[in-house]
Amino acid sequence: MSDLIAIIYPSEAKAEEVRQRLFKLQKEYLITISDAVIAVKTEAGPVKLNQFVNTTAVGAVSGSFWGLLIGVLFLNPILGVALGAASGALGGALSDYGIDDAFMKDLSTSLQPGNAALFVLVKNMTADKVLREIQDAGGTVLKTSLDDTKEQKLRDALAKASAEQPPPQTNAA
CATH class of the missing domain: 3.30.70 (Alpha-Beta Plaits)
Incomplete structure (x- = not known):
């Protein structure tokens, strides 16, 4: 725990x-x-x-790899990388790793500016x-x-x- x-x-x-x-x-x-x-x-x-951890960047890298792999299988690796990176970045941006962002923002509202x-x-x-x-x-x-x-x-x-x-x-x- x-x-x-x-x-x-x-x-x-x-x-x-x-x-x-x-x-x-x-x-x-x-x-x-x-x-x-x-x-x-x-x-x-x-x-x-x-x-x-920047989940958007991690998702883009992971998506690029899988997009390239799938693109090679279907003879269009460039399109595969582009689609994989875009979908991976979107998935990374929507995922939350570790501590919940909303929880941290809620607790931090009591902070003084700076x-x-x-x-x-x-x-x-x-x-x-x-x-x-x-x-x-x-x-x-x-x-x-x-x-x-x-x-x-x-x-x-x-x-x-x-x-x-x-x-x-x-x-x-």
């Missing part, structure tokens, strides 16, 4: 930094990620999702080592499906890091 973790960061850059740290930890076999999406609330108001939420679907992890690697980035827990004890550890570690960060400097005129 997978666990969902959603953490709010002050900027998209900070959320992307943490996502890249998690990918690095995945290469070290400390975490297995099914999906990692950054939701950003724009100044205009709508929520933009920065997906880990803030970003990192949604991670975790299959398994070595919690203490992963937490140690991401806690200095700070953040605020938006939602998790972790048990109460693990969620509280996450909240405490992120709150401690946020408290240790110096307040922003202002220039006195």
Whole structure:
């Protein structure tokens, strides 16, 4: 079973930094990620999702391959590739992989403009080592499906890091 973790960061850059740290930890076999999406609330108001997997592109590549194969069988590979890519892209655009887009957009409506939420679907992890690697980035827990004890550890570690960060400097005129 997978666990969902959603953490709010002050900027998209900070959320992307943490996502890249998690990918690095995945290469070290400390975490297995099914999906990692950054939701950003724009100044205009709508929520933009920065997906880990572009299902439209994956569908187009897959469709091109199958279209070419079928096109070769029917002696028209160019038409087969074109039709396969188009149908694959359409199928990819209509499919949803990992965390439900509507769910993420609904949760992200409470964000302040410019803030970003990192949604991670975790299959398994070595919690203490992963937490140690991401806690200095700070953040605020938006939602998790972790048990109460693990969620509280996450909240405490992120709150401690946020408290240790110096307040922003202002220039006195």
